[in-house]
Structure formats: C-alpha cells, structure tokens
Amino acid sequence: MDILSLNNISQEFFLPRKLTDIVTNRPARSIRAVQSMNLAIHENEILGIAGESGCGKSTTCMIAAGLLAPTDGDVLHRGQALTAMDEQTKKTFRRSVQIIFQDPYESLNPRFEIGDTVAEGPRAMNLWPEEVIQEKVRSILAAVGLDPDRFIKRYPHELSGGERQRVGIAAALVMEPDIVFADEPLSMLDVSIRADILTLIKTLAAERKFSCVYVSHDLSILGNVADRIMIMYLGQAVEIGSAHDVLTNPKHPYTKALISAVPIPDPTIDRGVPKIIGDLSMPVNAHKGCQFAPRCPYAQDTCWQEFKSLSGVTGLHESACLREDAPDVLNEVVDAN
Amino acid sequence: MPEKSNRLIGILKVLHRQYKIMTSNTYGLIGFWVVAFFFTVALFAPVIAPYPIWEMQFDAETGQLAMLQSPSLQFPLGTTHLGYDLFSQIVMATRTTVMIGLISGFISIMIGANIGLIAGYYGGIIDEFLMRCTDVLYGMPFLPFVIILISLFGRKIEFVILAIALIVWRTSARVIRAQTISIKQRQFVTAARARGCSNLRIIYRHILPNVLPLLLLYTSFNIAWSIVTEASASFLGFGDGDTISWGGMLYELWLSGKTRVAWWWFLPPAVCIVALVTSLVFISRAYEEYANPRLRETR
Amino acid sequence: MLLDVKNLGVRYRMDGQDIHAVNRLSFQLEEDEIFGVVGESGCGKSSLIKALLRLVARNGSVTADSVNFQGQELLEMPMDQFRKDILWQKIALVPQSAMNSLNPVYKVGPQIVEAIITHKKMSERRARERVHDLFESVGLQKELFDSYPHQFSGGMRQRAMIAMALALDPKLIIMDEPTTGLDVLVQDKILKTLRRIKEDTKCSMMIISHDIAIMSEIATKIGVMYGGGFVEIAPTHDLFKDPSHPYTMGLTNAFPSIRELGKELISIPGSPPVMMREENKCWFEPRCPFATDQCRQSFPEATKTGDHHIVSCLRSADRQKLAKKAKEKATWTS
Ligand SMILES: Nc1ncnc2c1ncn2[C@@H]1O[C@H](COP(=O)(O)OP(=O)(O)O)[C@@H](O)[C@H]1O
Ligand SMILES: Nc1ncnc2c1ncn2[C@@H]1O[C@H](COP(=O)(O)OP(=O)(O)O)[C@@H](O)[C@H]1O
Ligand SMILES: [Mg+2]
Numbered sequence A: 001m002d003i004l005s006l007n008n009i010s011q012e013f014f015l016p017r018k019l020t021d022i023v024t025n026r027p028a029r030s031i032r033a034v035q036s037m038n039l040a041i042h043e044n045e046i047l048g049i050a051g052e053s054g055c056g057k058s059t060t061c062m063i064a065a066g067l068l069a070p071t072d073g074d075v076l077h078r079g080q081a082l083t084a085m086d087e088q089t090k091k092t093f094r095r096s097v098q099i100i101f102q103d104p105y106e107s108l109n110p111r112f113e114i115g116d117t118v119a120e121g122p123r124a125m126n127l128w129p130e131e132v133i134q135e136k137v138r139s140i141l142a143a144v145g146l147d148p149d150r151f152i153k154r155y156p157h158e159l160s161g162g163e164r165q166r167v168g169i170a171a172a173l174v175m176e177p178d179i180v181f182a183d184e185p186l187s188m189l190d191v192s193i194r195a196d197i198l199t200l201i202k203t204l205a206a207e208r209k210f211s212c213v214y215v216s217h218d219l220s221i222l223g224n225v226a227d228r229i230m231i232m233y234l235g236q237a238v239e240i241g242s243a244h245d246v247l248t249n250p251k252h253p254y255t256k257a258l259i260s261a262v263p264i265p266d267p268t269i270d271r272g273v274p275k276i277i278g279d280l281s282m283p284v285n286a287h288k289g290c291q292f293a294p295r296c297p298y299a300q301d302t303c304w305q306e307f308k309s310l311s312g313v314t315g316l317h318e319s320a321c322l323r324e325d326a327p328d329v330l331n332e333v334v335d336a337n
Numbered sequence B: 001m002p003e004k005s006n007r008l009i010g011i012l013k014v015l016h017r018q019y020k021i022m023t024s025n026t027y028g029l030i031g032f033w034v035v036a037f038f039f040t041v042a043l044f045a046p047v048i049a050p051y052p053i054w055e056m057q058f059d060a061e062t063g064q065l066a067m068l069q070s071p072s073l074q075f076p077l078g079t080t081h082l083g084y085d086l087f088s089q090i091v092m093a094t095r096t097t098v099m100i101g102l103i104s105g106f107i108s109i110m111i112g113a114n115i116g117l118i119a120g121y122y123g124g125i126i127d128e129f130l131m132r133c134t135d136v137l138y139g140m141p142f143l144p145f146v147i148i149l150i151s152l153f154g155r156k157i158e159f160v161i162l163a164i165a166l167i168v169w170r171t172s173a174r175v176i177r178a179q180t181i182s183i184k185q186r187q188f189v190t191a192a193r194a195r196g197c198s199n200l201r202i203i204y205r206h207i208l209p210n211v212l213p214l215l216l217l218y219t220s221f222n223i224a225w226s227i228v229t230e231a232s233a234s235f236l237g238f239g240d241g242d243t244i245s246w247g248g249m250l251y252e253l254w255l256s257g258k259t260r261v262a263w264w265w266f267l268p269p270a271v272c273i274v275a276l277v278t279s280l281v282f283i284s285r286a287y288e289e290y291a292n293p294r295l296r297e298t299r
Numbered sequence C: 001m002l003l004d005v006k007n008l009g010v011r012y013r014m015d016g017q018d019i020h021a022v023n024r025l026s027f028q029l030e031e032d033e034i035f036g037v038v039g040e041s042g043c044g045k046s047s048l049i050k051a052l053l054r055l056v057a058r059n060g061s062v063t064a065d066s067v068n069f070q071g072q073e074l075l076e077m078p079m080d081q082f083r084k085d086i087l088w089q090k091i092a093l094v095p096q097s098a099m100n101s102l103n104p105v106y107k108v109g110p111q112i113v114e115a116i117i118t119h120k121k122m123s124e125r126r127a128r129e130r131v132h133d134l135f136e137s138v139g140l141q142k143e144l145f146d147s148y149p150h151q152f153s154g155g156m157r158q159r160a161m162i163a164m165a166l167a168l169d170p171k172l173i174i175m176d177e178p179t180t181g182l183d184v185l186v187q188d189k190i191l192k193t194l195r196r197i198k199e200d201t202k203c204s205m206m207i208i209s210h211d212i213a214i215m216s217e218i219a220t221k222i223g224v225m226y227g228g229g230f231v232e233i234a235p236t237h238d239l240f241k242d243p244s245h246p247y248t249m250g251l252t253n254a255f256p257s258i259r260e261l262g263k264e265l266i267s268i269p270g271s272p273p274v275m276m277r278e279e280n281k282c283w284f285e286p287r288c289p290f291a292t293d294q295c296r297q298s299f300p301e302a303t304k305t306g307d308h309h310i311v312s313c314l315r316s317a318d319r320q321k322l323a324k325k326a327k328e329k330a331t332w333t334s
C-alpha cells in the first residue's frame, strides 16, 4: 500500500487586499501555490521533487506532512484521511512523518544542546521512558556519524554546517518515521561535504526502511539520489516518472528546458539550448490552463484553457502536456528568444 | 548526589553568564555594583539601622530633642523636624523600595511576558484582543491610574505593589510579542511542531529561552519603572503609611514645610532614587546590547 | 598582461585574533579571458576581490609583493586616484548578492544614470542613451527603465547590476557569485548574456563561484582556491582533463552530473581549515589522502606542470597516478 497519498490537493494563499482593491471592490488576490496535485508515495522509495523556486515544492511538503491544511483535497496516510483521524492515529501520523529542513542554521534551536534537540520529539510525544530516549539518541547520533560523547552536550553554534545538518537528520530519524521529507537539505552546505550527507540519507533510507521525498531545484542531485522524479511548475505537477525516464527521455517541454539548462561539470559536453520564453511568471490569479503556456514555444489555444493534472498512479511516466500526443512537434527546432 | 551538584553547577554557570552580560560594558559594570550595594543594604537593613525609625531621638550632648539637626557623628544623615534619625529611615526605606521594585517588577514581567508570548504565538483573534487591552492601558495616564487603583484598594503595601504591576507590564508585553512573532517564523519552531510538540511546549520550551535576553532587559527596566512609580505615588501621599520608602521620606519632608532648609533630608532619598533607577537602566542597556549586537558596532 | 598579482595576503583582526583569509596568493590575468575562481565558502574568495578593489573592511589589512594592473601598482596608488581612475572606470564589480544592492527607493534606470554621471563627464541625455543601450545588451526591456527594484525578479536585478558594471566600459569585470540563488533557467540566461558581453566588449572577467559546473561552462581559465590561496590554476579543459591537485580531484568527485546518473559521489573527509595563523605547510594536508611528511613541513610552492597549468602540490610529479587513485572511494574513506 502507498504510505502517503495526496488526492487532488490545492493550496491558495490570499494576499492582503490593498486599499485600492477595497475602494474599487476588487476581490482579494491569491497565489495558487499548489493546484490539483495527485501523488502517491510507495514504501521504500526516494521520490524527488524538482522545480524553480516559488513553484510550490515546500508548500507541497508542508501539506503532505500535515503542517499546513490544504484549501482543497485530501492527504491520506496509509489509506486514512488526515482530517478524519482520531487522536491516537493522529499521534502515530505525527510521529511517522518527519521533515529534514533546508537550513541547518535556522532549523536547530540555538538554546538547545544537541542531545536535547534530538530528544525533543520523543519527549514531547512521550514515546519512551527517559533512559530509552537517551539510548536511542546516542545510537542515532552515532548512525549519522556524530560521536555522541563529543556532540551530545554541544550547542548548534559550536558545529559546522555539515554537522548541524546531521543533527537535523538525527532529530527526524529518532522518531522512527516511515516517511521523511527532505526539503533542499544540501543547499546551505559546502560542495565538498554534500556527497556525504546525500549518501547518508540514501543509506539510512535503505537500512531503516523509510521512504523519502527529496526536494531540490538541482536536477543533477536528484538524478543521483531519487528513484522517481516529479517536476513542478508554478503549483502544477507537470511530469512524473522514474528518474531515468524523466531525465533521459523527458516528455514535457518544461522538463526538457529545465534539463538542458543544468550545467554539466565537463567542458567537453555541449548541453544545447533550453527552449523557453521569458522569465518566470507569478502565480497570482493566473489563467486556468497550463501555467507553462506563456513560456511554452509549442502552446496552443487549448493550453490556455485546460490543464491536465497527473493521475499520480505510481510506476507510470506521465506528463501534463496537452500536446504530448504530437511528439514530433515538441522536438522540432524552435528558436525561442 | 552528583545529579544535584550538576544542577548547582548549571545554575552557577547561568548566573556567571548573566554577570558577564551585565558587566560587558563599563556602565553595566557600574550599574551592577550599585544595584548589588542597594540590595545588600535592603537585605541587612534592620542590622544596619542604628535607631528605630519612628522614635524621637535626643541629642547626646544637650539631652534635648534632636530636632532638624544637620549631619553629625551621632546622626550621620541628620534628623527630621520630629527628631527621627534620617540614616535609619533611608536604610529601612531602601528595604521597602527594593522590595516593592522587585516584586512589582517581577509580577509585571510575568504578566507582560505571558501576554506577549501568547498574543505573538497564537496571533489572530487572541492577539487582537490582548493587544487592544494593552492599547487601552496605554491610553491611561500613568500616575493617576496608579493613584486611583491605590485609593480604591487601600493604602497597603500589597495593593501598592499590585497597582504598579498592573500598569508597568504594558511595554514589555508589546516588545515581547514582537520578538515572539519574529521567532515563531524561524524554522526551528516549525521543526518543533513537526516533531509533535504542543503549542504550550513550543511557547515555553522553544520560544521563551530565545526571548530571554529581552525578558531580562525588561525585567530590569520594569523594576526601575516600578521604583519610580512607587516614589511618585508615595511622594504624592499614596504610599503605605505604615512603612517608609524613599518617596515617602520626600512626602514627609514636603509636609514638614522645611524643604528649603533641610538639604540633608532632601538629598539622600533623591540621590538614592536616581542612582538605583539609573543603574537598573544601565543594566538593561547591557542586555539590550546583548540582545541586539548591532548596537555594539555603532559605538 | 592585464593583471598580475604576486603574493597577496589579507588578514582580519577580530577579538584579538588574526584570521588569515588570503595567503600567498598569486595569479595572472590576460586580456580577453574569463577567469573562474572556485572554492568553498570561507576560503577567501570575497576577500581576494575586496583586496584587489581596496574595499577590505576596516579590521582587515592587505599585503602584497605586487598587484599590477596594466603597468600600475594598484595598492600603492593614492586612494582618491584609485577611486577616480580605476574603480568602475577600469575594474568594475558586481558584488555578492548583487540582487539586493539596488537602492529600493529609486527607479533602476535613473540609478544607473546617476552612477555614470558621478564617475564620468557626460550629459544626462547621453547617459540615458547609454543606459538604454546597456539594458539592451544585458537583455532587459527598455520599458523597465522607470521601474523600481522590487518590480524586478532576481534575474532581472542581477542583469541590472551587470549593466551598471558595464556602464563605463571597464577592462575587467569582477563578479562575486553572480548566479547563486537564481534558478537554473535564469542562471543559464545570465551565463549566456555574460558570454555575449565578453564577445562584444572584449573585456576580461573574473567570476567567483563555488559551483565548478558553472565554471566549466563559462570560464576559459579556472583557479581553484583552498585555504586562502590558489592550489591549481589551469585552462578549463586542462583542469578537467588533467586535475593535478588532490583537492581539485576531490571536488570533481563530489559533483553530481546530470549526464552520469549512477555516479557515486565522494566527499572530501574533514572540513575546511580555520586559518588562525600562517603555517609553513600545505593547508589541504589534513584532508589529503596522499599527504606525506614533506607536506607537513614545507609550503608547496607553485610549480608549472604545463604551459599554463600551475599547481601548488609537492606531489604534482605523481599527478597522473594520484588522479587515478582519487577516482576510487576507498582512497578518501580510509
Ligand atoms: N504562508 C504563505 N503566504 C503567502 N504566500 C505563500 C506562503 N507560503 C508560500 N507562499 C507562496 O507560495 C508559492 C510557493 O512557495 P513554496 O512552496 O515555498 O515554493 P518552493 O519551495 O518551490 O520555492 C510562492 O509564490 C510563495 O510566495
Ligand atoms: N571583516 C571581516 N572580519 C573578520 N573576518 C572576516 C571578515 N571578512 C571575512 N572574514 C573571514 O575571512 C574568511 C574568508 O572570507 P571570505 O573572503 O568572505 O570567503 P568566501 O567569499 O570564499 O566565502 C572567512 O573565514 C571569514 O569569516
Ligand atoms: Mg522551498
């Protein structure tokens, strides 16, 4: 069974009305951060979510982790809707779904010792007696590569960025979750130590048998860590499939552009030109069709009217492009810009 | 027991840290020692004071009532027109003033901190309600409000303390609310939520330690304000008649009509008020610098 | 030669301690070159730039044998002459997080016009025309001239800052992390713009980044920084084909590539050095799998291993053997 599934999730943020809006009686403007999203996450898989900043990746994670109530749609944890859970199930959910945060400098309480930071979750939820908690804290710190004797009494400001991120991982994993959301966990870290953290997440996921949703704007990292990849654009999921399929055989014009814009650390490879028009647009009360249409060199009238949301059925390689059935069109050489 | 001694060491460490912060600049250092001096005097007042405060004293040489005497060996700070020893009075008054300052300072910071934390954390309608209440208090003229409360409750020291505490909290509440709002948006609060911490646990375990420097700043500030308020109220004759305070001493002087002559009666309480309040403000400045390091660079 | 830096040092004094941000740093820059400087955070990239532009913070001090720009010694020049003749006119800077360096209360176009007029005798009309041209060459629409910075996206602001840097036709443009924080598609366009500008104006560029992938695309020559100095400088192709310093080898291992999905990534063990004192040894030695006793005893002088390939490693003679070993994970973990 899927561990977690999102059914037709939408999230709208309403912006404060300006005085001029009130005077002219214009309705409140809103940002559609996530729009009709379907997604299912399997046991023991690493799902990558990619997209430009502001496309709704973090919002999706917050909704899926139950920290933000969606405007529309359901989140199901092992088949049970989040909104229909009793206290006990909710507690189990809270414990089973954990987050590794982006910024290791911001996500650790500066006034907590490392040991207390890691023990805080189990203590707050009364999971185990104190001695057991201590025991688990030590073993998880060791598992993420921090010597408990040296680190348990230290404060975050005495740690390097990489060490802090390890603490963040430990604090999530000590809860023994079955799914972990990692929201850009490497973006604040130095290049030479990123690989370690990435490998750590990968091996722990395999050892401790949890699924992981790994969010990143960097497709080359996702290609390395993820089993499946979902691409988002302005709140819409535009493509999903196995990492290999999406990265080597992308179907959606946006995915194609994105992939061809990723720099390659090898000067002998020429990656070609992304086919895309203009800069990122804002999702404020956008038109109701495909959000990518204004930047898509292949857009037709229908693209502005309709949006095809992905089914979210696992295992499929799907694209939300309405012109998917005309692959030759999508591959023709158009000189955008 | 090692547990206990560990805890003791922990507490000592915290105190040492506070001392370091307070004395991190010269003014803070001066402030700290002045305040320490007054607190010591307050603590040992009955031992220090040579005479009972409401007892007429007689001149050792002439044997006459020591009326309105200027400072001498027998009466280091002189006497009042009724022959009371002013040195004993100022020492005992220190005790009263420090006590009133400390207690109403702490009560007011408790009220202010809790209202600020709760309003800031929950936001929405709770915030709206609590902050409007604070605004109403801001609309009240400070001293008349205290005086009215005292005359309603009665001129007892408990009520004086309460009346002061009930108004002094307003600034701390607003400032701590603002700080709470900014801390609440930091990621470690979301992290705490994700790990199953309840709202109260987040407020008191995660946010409170982070507003602590600000809280201490306002504690010392509130104590200063309480002392000023008490002095003002007492000077206007709204202090507790059974105890003596610095403001009360000035009130007696005023009543005696000897303001122009008895400089030894006027100066000590006035100097004490200014010295203690200024020192407390110095300490709060040191905390302010600590809470907001940017102030340090501009110096 | 455009710029010749010999034995540059930058040292900051803080809380009674010295931080040696830049140590024994030397490099040369030719005309019509894009010189990429890569290195991890804290290795002294920004300090290097600030030293060249004499913008080092007040608690910092700069030493050098020579910083020669077109025959002029930059550090020996009087400060006002440097400000008047060099800064902006000859060497322009696009600072780190340039996106936030525009003044939010003034319109973008007039801001640049103002900057031009204060540095060069030019009528306001001419300056406006110049800014219109600049907007075009960095790919900003002319209509944006009268917009405020907050109406610009991150990429557009970065373009505006590049336009500002180009305003006085400098010989050298220095950019500190020009695409950090931008999305890949925007980054791609900025890189293209930079390349086109270089073609059009024939100016040299010095671009700083922690991202070796970006450098491989845009730079003609790359300098790898570690511990406040260059450990390797080489033409881009040579650096990737023949990495000669163990740190460079480690960096290429740590980088994922979208073209090599299964590639196993290898970190460099340990963490960057804390440069509290000047040491007479290799800074990378504690993290280096190939370190010998020699490395602990003397500072590795820069040696030429190719026409334009300079390495500071005592073991550079064995570089091919080491490069092969460096590809294996066991080399770095044991
Ligand atoms: N609490 C909020 N209030 C208003 N707008 C928000 C809020 N959170 C996110 N947004 C908006 O929703 C969009 C998606 O944001 P986010 O999920 O953070 O994107 P990403 O993580 O992909 O960068 C952005 O346009 C952002 O400005
Ligand atoms: N004004 C300053 N005072 C003290 N230390 C500084 C100052 N500026 C930079 N440093 C220190 O110098 C080192 C190099 O910094 P920097 O040149 O900014 O590195 P980079 O740009 O490569 O990240 C760092 O350790 C940094 O903390
Ligand atoms: Mg995000």
Ligand SMILES: [Mg+2]
Binding pocket: C045, C046, C047, C096, C176
């Ligand atoms: Mg920098």
